[in-house]
Amino acid sequence: MDVQMFDSVFDALADTPAEAANMKARSELLSVLKARIRSWEVSQEAAAGRLGITRPRLNDLLQGKIAKFSLDALVNLATASGLTVHVHVAERLDPAAVTPARGRTRRMATGMSRRCEGRGGSSRRGTPCRYAASCAPRHA
Structure with a gap:
């Protein structure tokens, strides 16, 4: 079997570059949110109230359950926590590596x-x- 190399774990897991980019963005937001919430040094109940979510939902976030959160939900939570979200868009270095979003893998x-x-x-x-x-x- 041939060994394949990927730039990140998300490139290996995702079927398309678009899915990998979404997973990378969610992972980064989730990580920053976890650090922000832990810096508050309050109970999960208080932190959940501050964010406007339930305690079980906050627990999913703190446990890193990335599949349970959309990019939109994480952006909304980041904003509710007092963070500002910036999006950086750049051209890919290897345009030949780009595959269509649907239809091929x-x-x-x-x-x-x-x-x-x-x-x-x-x-x-x-x-x-x-x-x-x-x-x-x-x-x-």
Whole structure:
């Protein structure tokens, strides 16, 4: 099996560069929010009240459960905590590495696409795999 190298763990986990960028942004916001909330040195109940969320929701944030928070929700929480959010947009260094947001995925060393995973059907809907052309070895 070939070894693949990625710039970050999010590039390895995500199907597209857009998904990886979203995960990176959420991770950064989550980390900053956790530090901000812990600096208050108040109970979770008080911190949740300050942010306008429930204590269980605050606990999910403090436990780093990134999948439970959208980018919008984290921006709103950052603002509620007194932080200012700035977005930095720059051109990618390697334009050839850009893939469409939908329709194709990176190929794995096994010859199948990341979404199909060799099941012969979409991992999301149980329908025939639309990536069959890139997964040909698994669909033969």
